[in-house]
Amino acid sequence: MSASAPISIVTGSSRGIGRAIAEELARAGHQLVLVARDAAALARVADDLTGRGAAVLAFAADLREEPAAADVVAATERRFGAPTVVVNNAGTAPADKVENTTTSTLRETFDLHVAAPLAFARAVVPAMKQQRHGCLLHLASTAGLRGYPFTSAYTAAKHGMVGLARALHAELGQAGIDVYALCPGFVDSDITRAAAAAIAARGKSTAEAAFARMAAQNRIGRMHSPAEVAAAVTRLLRDRPRGCVYDLDQATPGFVD
Ligand SMILES: NC(=O)c1ccc[n+]([C@@H]2O[C@H](COP(=O)([O-])OP(=O)(O)OC[C@H]3O[C@@H](n4cnc5c(N)ncnc54)[C@H](OP(=O)(O)O)[C@@H]3O)[C@@H](O)[C@H]2O)c1
Known part of the structure; x- marks a missing residue:
């Protein structure tokens, strides 16, 4: 593994889209830190990728808990060095009518989709600023761009995730840090x-x-397929195009801001 290989944290990488992203980034030579709650599922993915020659650290954590993101970053620094990429992909999608959507569901959804990406940014941005290099990618959704029924907590949180990406993009672009919100439709x-x-x-x-x-x-x-979303993530991380909010659910996908 070359010393300049990207050091990439991928949250929610035990299955689904996050796993597909981890597989793509492993093929592209990234050193990987995988995060999810289920340690056994995460270990299976880590073993699989390690068996294919990737450098992988698995870190089981509940990202709704405040110290988790900082703990992941500290473990990454110990194993590989300062992270150069964070893919904030971990997510759950509570679905119910508004009468059944509690404040605690809303708060938990924001904790995972908005507060955890902010906590990652706080932890990694100082080193990225020093290196004048880095990338934060939010796996958002078209639910961050428009409204869907029976998903008030999720749609509000995904709008928050997109808004956070826009704010970080505006604040950190001059420091050489790229920030993207990738928005697929249903996957x-x-x-x-x-x-x-x-x-x-x-x-x-x-x-x-x-x-x-x-x-x-x-x-x-x-x-969409998870592989298609992972390919879009890999393209953004490789090519670093100018822009922030990328709508994948279009005949010709592209930036919407
Ligand atoms: N599927 C879609 O239609 C779709 C569309 C647009 C956007 N997205 C977004 O894409 C992302 C991935 O979705 P997916 O469809 O791949 O979901 P998935 O198959 O259910 O995978 C979710 C991942 O997130 C992890 N996770 C969930 N809660 C967590 C927590 N509190 N702390 C740490 N890790 C946690 C899960 O592992 P553990 O359960 O072990 O923690 C799992 O690895 C989400 O942000 C989702 O909102 C999905």
């Missing part, structure tokens, strides 16, 4: 499969029909 992962199953369990429709309705809400008219 074929555990989150969408679980949402379709929950709709089916309420007897409203079959899971297959619910899944197809979600796919039809995407402007591209189909689900």
Whole structure:
């Protein structure tokens, strides 16, 4: 592994989009720090990537807890050095009608999608400023750009995640730090499969029909795949184009600001 290989933290990398991102970045030669709550699932991904020759540290943490991001960064520094990339991908997508959406659900969703990315930025920006180099990427969503029903906590948090990216982009661009919010529509992962199953369990429709309705809400008219999202992440990290909020759910994906 070359000394100048990127040192990249990927949160939520035990499955779904985060795992696909970790696999892509491993192929691109990044040194990787994987984060999720389930230590056993994370260890399986780490073993797989290590077996393919990647340098990987697995760190189990609940990113809703305040010290977690700082702990991840400290462990990264001990193992590899100062992180040069943080991909804030960890997420959950609570779905319910507004009457059932509690303040504690809203707070927990903001803790994960907004407070954790801010805590990562606080911890990594001083070294990135010194090196005049670094990248913060928020795995946001088209739910950060427009409204969807039955997702008030999630949609509000994803708007917060996009807003945080815009503020960091405005503040840190002059310091050589790129900040992106990548916005896919619905992606074929555990989150969408679980949402379709929950709709089916309420007897409203079959899971297959619910899944197809979600796919039809995407402007591209189909689900994104995790690999497609991971490829977009890898392109942004490699090419560092000018811009901040990148809408993937378009026939021609691109920056919207
Ligand atoms: N799927 C979609 O349709 C879609 C669309 C647009 C954007 N996104 C965004 O893409 C990201 C990844 O979604 P996905 O579909 O890949 O979901 P997923 O398959 O459910 O994976 C979520 C990942 O986040 C981790 N995670 C969840 N809560 C955590 C916490 N409190 N602390 C640390 N890690 C946590 C999970 O591991 P543990 O459970 O072990 O912690 C898992 O690794 C999310 O931010 C989501 O909002 C998804």
